[in-house]
Amino acid sequence: MRKTGWSMGCMLLLLLVSCGTGRQQAALKEHVFVVNIVPDSVKLKAYLDYHAHIWPEVEAGFKKAGYHNITLYRYDHLLVMTVTVPEGADLAQMGKIAESYDPRCAEWNRLMDTYQQGIPGTAPQQKWVEVKPFYTFDHP
Template identity: 70%
Template sequence: MKTEEKVFVVNIVPEQTKLQEYLRYHQQVWPEVEAGFRKAGYQKITLYRYQYLVVMKIVVPVGADLQQMGKTAEGYSPRCAEWNRLMSGYQAGVPGTAQGETWVEAKPFYEFRKE
């Protein structure tokens, strides 16, 4: 199966307490959430952080419908939808996002490869 990487960014609400809670949740992601990711077809999800900025890199099948994958993951268990609701309380859009918009895709504009 051919895969591709996609990168998304979001800010955490700029409060130290919120940030620490968010990080604690991600030390033990609920098993139902990860099972939902598997069912939806995600190959890999990696989160990076700099202060309140979170960068998420996902590896998915080429041409995957990310909205459908998200619905499949969330539909796996009521706990998945609960997780998403809970996490959204910690997230805020980066500058330039619309009101209520959180995760946005960061498009590549340069790549170096040693071939």
């Protein structure tokens, strides 16, 4: 029985999908951070507007540094950020790589810093603080 080019291609695709590509996916870890925005409605609006139009250099810096995902959540002036990176990654080093990608990346960080303040209990100059899980419900 002769296979057509289309059916051979489909068989090859199925074989690749079922066998995988041979590349191992690195294990990922999610980190969660919190910060407050300065209690000023004008500053909050400006901060949200900036994030509605992130500078392309900033996202390119994230890619270069190896971030897999960054998501921001908000309740009033409280921000929660999840960062997904390869397990064992050095977040401080990744931040330096991202910021060094382009001068606008460092400019972005300086600008965003003017809108942020630490949550109660943080050190005087500390802004973002990592929170640790203390309860998990997992239903397999």
